[in-house]
Amino acid sequence: MLKYVLKRVGLALITLLIIVFLLFWLVRVMPGNPFPSERMNDIQIANKRAEMGLDDPVLVQFARYIIKALQGDFGNGTSLYYGVPINTVLSKAIGNSFRIGGIAIVIGTLIGLLLGITAALNRGKFLDGFCTVFSIIGVCVPSYVFLIFLQYNFAFRIPFFPYFFDPNRFVFSSVLPSLSLSLFTMSTIARFTRNEMVEVFDSDYVRLAESKGMYGRTLVLRHVLRNALIPIVTVLAPLVVDLLTGALVVEKIYGINGIGKLMVDAITGEGIDYNYVLALGILYSALYIGVMLAVDLLYGVLDPRIRVAAKGEEA
């Protein structure tokens, strides 16, 4: 098991390193140069380049960047937030995004599971139909549209919630963005739970358990839900990454200073900020690969068959 874990972790790290190198290299070969040529002559530029280490091989520059990045130093912003160290801006943004995304994940997963289970237990009845319609709407409408709708109705027409995010009233003003973000998770989880549980209910081992006289909570929780949960974890993983990082438009609309908004600003803002794109790219890739890795490992915990198969691979 340990060998399996180490192997996966190692692979993930190598993948991440390759991606970071590609990003770094792409940003380096980008057109443009850091020195305004009309104010400096060629010799001055050459000296400055040598001083900043821009003439070194890309690999050396990359190693330098990585070592600094591991210490939390991603350089300074160039266009937006000019001169401000990126890690101070970034850490604040991560805090905001993670909190709102985290609330959305918890709400979405819990309500989604509940909805899915109720729907599966009442197959073909009203609740099942409701769950289906709900999950269809949730999947078909982007979260920012929900936010626009909620913002218009409950912050503008009925001014109950703040129209924009207010860090001083964190809980109150994160209701609308969290809710709109959680709807997609909620509907996806609900639909998946329902379908998985229905499938497990029809399986031979549940029939056997049923025919041996098992019913009620024990049957649902221990035999059906536990087996239905395994595929749900795989669906949940990309959702988690999306919510932690992909709340781009939601953050932009609601004026939340999160990493999503930073990303949008870095791409579109006043000119494009190479340093931010690089730092955010690394952050996003690391999160994405990290969550995928976690799912891989969690899968082994949830499904004993995979653990056994991994052991067999080692032998």
Next chain:
Amino acid sequence: MAKKNIQPAAAAAQSVYTPVPGDFELLHRRDIRTDANFASQSYWKGVFTHFFKNKRAVVGLIIITVIILLALFGPIMNSYDYKDIVQFRNEKNKRVVAKGIAPRIPGLHKLLTGEEYDDSFKDLTFLFGTDDLGRDLWTRTWYGARVSLAIAFITIFIDMIIGMSYGLISGYFGGLADNIMQRFVEIANSVPRLVIVSVLAIFMPKGMALVVVALLLTEWIGMSKIARAEMLKIKEQEYVLASRTLGARNSHIIFREILPNTIGPIITQVMFSIPTAIFTEAFLSFVGVGIVLPHCSVGTLIEDGFNNITTLPYQILPPIIVLALLMLGFNFIGDGLREALAPKLEDM
């Protein structure tokens, strides 16, 4: 029982076994079913019957057909242009711009309320109203739908070709080639789509090309995985061996012998990729790196609507509804196809 097997399909459909008094009594529970025997039919015919029996799939097909027709012919249904501002000179020879007019149909309005509109546009019909600049939203909505659909169809088609070839080749040759190709896919798959977009935005000017390239770079991976899985399933079959024995070249076996048999799952994947493409396009356009003026897409229309939501709240509704219906339609068709291609016993 043997006699039943050779009955034609139509009769067989009704030939559900009916109990006779001498039999066991049927338990009247809905989840227990009696068997029915069907005559065999060709694979694709079966798929089609199954698909059209699925209510949801048919609804999806109708929705998509209607939207495509409207996207094609909607903009030419009235005299306005998608980028022109509706304006004219009134009786006093003053220029009037039809800015921010809520949806209206004069005849219907008179029928319902008994009174005419009393502004300068009293005879004009705006089914979806006009936007803050005075452009007709009906025309713009369907023009935007056309742009969004065109982007989705073109990119997904190219992605399908790339992904399919990649997956089939990787799966067919196996061994070292497969190993290298799959490592590449793994790495490509680990790069979040947003990171790709952000790096692209540095290289390319914003616009349709950016959206297309971003989608080209990301969407082929899913197709290649499915194509490879199908290839691994099929390549062990006897007919492939027979073809090889007869001296067929690898390219012939891959693209002429095996590809037609993998097409079903790939088309299903295409149906699920199209909404993703539309979603991504809408997102990029909303953020502002997508479609540029004077063109519009569903995404830019939603953004326009959002910018004017406090003053012209009706403006955001048409593009949102079109977007949601597109998602719904393609998802329904995809689900229907998947079920029709691999029917479970229970659905028979």
